[in-house]
Amino acid sequence: MKKKLKAPYVISTVFLVLALIFFIAPIFLAVITSFKSPMEIAESILALPKSLNLDNYADGMKKSDFLRSLRNSATITFPSVFLIVLFSSMGGYSIARNSHWSKLIRSMDSLYLASLMIPFQILMIPVYKIFKNLGLQNNLMGMILMLTGYSIAYATYLYVGFVKSVPREIEEAALIDGCGPLQMFFRIVFPLLKPITATVAALHVMWLWNDFQISIILLQRDKVRTLTVKQFYFFGQYTAEYGMAFAASIVAMIPVVLVFILLQKYIVAGISAGAVKT
Template sequence: MGNRYTWRTSIVEILALLLGLVFLVPFYYVISNSLKPFAEILTNTSALPKMLMFDNYVNAFEKLNFLTVFKNSLIITIGSNIVLVIFCSMAAYMLVRTKKKISNIIFMTFVAAMIIPFQSLMIPLIKTAGNLGLLNSMWGLVFMYLGFGSGMTIFLYHGFIKGIPLELEEAAIIDGCTRFGVFWRIVFPLLKPITVTIVILNSLWIWNDFLLPSLVLQDPELRTIPLATFFFFGQYTKQWDLALAALVIGIIPLLIFFFTMQKHIIQGITSGSIK
């Protein structure tokens, strides 16, 4: 009787369906207009395309130099995720297991850094990066993503590690394992659910980021997908047909990655709720 389908349930489902359709509206505009000629986009934006212009995708692929910009985005995203996972997981572990006041101060400093707007740091960041030789370098950009992503990553790892029983580590130490070995052999494998969630969140941010790469990467050969797409918008012309096709091409790898990892996201949420 408790699971009986009621009219309230049906109303909630209808509202949820309508809300979902609202969120899909931008995707409709992007995909439908990416298949239209430029003139039709200007005259009839909301309608379905009268004729499918797949040439938009071919031209956008060529003008983007897609294989190069895709490689750049992939290197930056993977490199940033690797350093974030390695350094932030170790930092969070030590902050949780070191029962000292300084550990709480350092943790709260990382959390507080999450609310600092990036715009307030742009000028000193670029000046410092220039002095250190980090500009116009993909690995310099990866280093900056480590700094800007550490706050949230450490925060998520910190909360998850607190749920891991300390007895597992004590048993490993009794068996002769070092603190370094305890982390990599015992603790880190248990962090898989939250690690997958962190990688997905950081990948969505880094892959789509425009502002930081636009400040750091000046060489056209180092452009990421968002940077390359921006150059369809000139001072006097805006190539909406090619720009929208480029957006779809740039989104596809991220969608494939997200749907591939979706199962692990659900496992991470479930594991966290049980803990």
Template structure:
């Protein structure tokens, strides 16, 4: 009995320590967002002498939060929609049409997933910049489709294989077209996978800094992560305002996570059981 209690206590202590280590950086960002710049530099782990919202006001105005938020929301929403649409239809085609080349296409897409973006970053900028295909939100969405479709297609492919063909055949006998069969019969059954893909891609695209930094140059089309770069100059940095800007960037995605918390857990569980 004592051994059981000791093991539970030890597990609780380890879990608490891991939680503290995980949450500590976020607490430091929040704490330092209320300090003055010199106070952050002098003692970043201390409690602010005076809690002031002035940093948040300066960050909101300097980073043009409203415009940056709309840009991030637009890019994230449209990117996730096009990734879900094209990857699900592509996966359905690869599963149901038994062409030899389909296996090769799937293998190439899986192989592309192991290539790190950093290894193709320089040629990416050189080639697409030469053709004038940068500095556009539409092109950024197109690039997110290109970099996100492989993983999404792979996930959909495994799920669609387990859907009985008889369901589709029954719909075709009733006069449904292939288009109708997919969107009225197959796609609703993909809800767990769609939820998982959508959530993972929202977290990825909303927080992404590297790809937008290469594609978006104009101030009026920058996303929220890019806008935080305003506070870091060549010789100095406004760390206190930058911390407030980071908190402003984190709040929308935290709200999204708490709203979708049930769907996240359910999607992972359903996908694992399937």
């Protein structure tokens, strides 16, 4: 048994090392760049920084108004992700379980998928119009609304496929026990969707945190700007402060990476179908 495992294990290790190099090398460049002065970057991107200079971090955080932007980012991201997970898991569940009898529900799947093909550029002017008429520009609440709505389709689409892998027997058993639809979903189905929920949450925390194209048009005042938008202050029309930009973006990604590490434990080994049956 042990001998058998060896060859594939070696091959997979070789691939893994190659993949890790591919992924880590540019991250490494980003990290060392964040410690360099403009002149050091000009001389060589590859060389190690001469000293562990934290100026870029200090200046970058100051220039991006770090605490306020961080608060704005968090205020937008986390409630939106909560709403996305809540409503798209419900929607995904409904589509997965009911599309066999309802044409309308079946077409929702296609509608959501279709909406993912619409380029944002053609939505820009109307979205701006809606926000202007509702007085929602420069409003974090408005941004939550927008981002939630913009992400629902993708998240729901993701849930649909995965709900199908939840054995139906459990629900049937619960139904017999007199469980209502709401109870059924939140008490029984939702906990079984943990792996995909963790995935949806991790992805959307990352996406919303890093959103630029929507934020830049709807949040135009400094007071409501997010970390991601603020990072573009390091890029002028003719100048770019890459050291600071990398420093600020490395600091900005810490919360996202932390969330990812935390959520990982929910992407646990699959539910055992046998265990469910009993």
